[in-house]
Amino acid sequence: MLKITDLVKRYGDGDPVLKNLDLTIEGESVVSIIGSSGAGKSTLLRCINRLVEPTSGSINLNGVELTGLRGRDLRAARRKIGMVFQGFNLVDRLTVMENVQSGRLGYISTWAAMTRRYPKEDIRRAYQLMERVGIAQYANTRADQLSGGERQRVGVVRALMQEPDILLADEPTASLDPKTSEQIMGLLRDLAGELKLPVLINIHNVTEAKEYTDRIVGMRYGRIIFDDKPAMLDQAAMDEIYAGSPHADRGKVDAT
């Protein structure tokens, strides 16, 4: 279970971009985060995997408090958080298998990784996952030879190789054409069910959020103002999530 309580993030001495945010994700649900540009969606995801340092509050994953972790403890906690990126973040000159195995870094020795001596079990698991997402035939192909959809499948398998407790996806389909985008969203939804994995997706495409996720969290200027099933996201809720300006919001914050 991911339990975020009273999370605040402030960059430098600016206004907070996450304002006392609470969010709990249980089980294998697929949750999307929607909201205008600048609402704080990426910052929230990055606080969870500690690419961004939270200012205050608590982020607890399966009983482990993630805020304040350092060094070895932080690395161990990060292994349990899979991340899928908009730009795939693959190493182009490496093969698909090498990219996928980089998800095992932190589990195997640096020497084994450098000499590509992957444990048999890791190779077996990689093939199993690559077959599941339809890229096994590219195991020895350089990553830069693949299409966008195939590259994102590599990104997904790499994240799953970490044996994560949760999968975070930061605009995973924003670089893809509409059809491929739907395929990747469908894949994330199906994998969440098959692997009993909670998935948290930051996404701009509201139609896809409604179609492929179980729950939609709507953010506006650092606050969660909608958290419900997709069917409940009506026009009024959409207007509230996407309307207004930072100044209008600041007025409200000041008034409280």
Ligand SMILES: Nc1ncnc2c1ncn2[C@@H]1O[C@H](COP(=O)(O)OP(=O)(O)OP(=O)(O)O)[C@@H](O)[C@H]1O
């Ligand atoms: N490293 C940073 N330093 C300072 N301010 C930042 C930094 N990263 C983000 N911000 C600011 O924090 C706010 C929230 O940004 P964030 O990227 O989390 O929003 P978002 O909802 O993900 O937007 P988008 O949909 O455009 O990616 C914005 O005002 C942004 O300018």
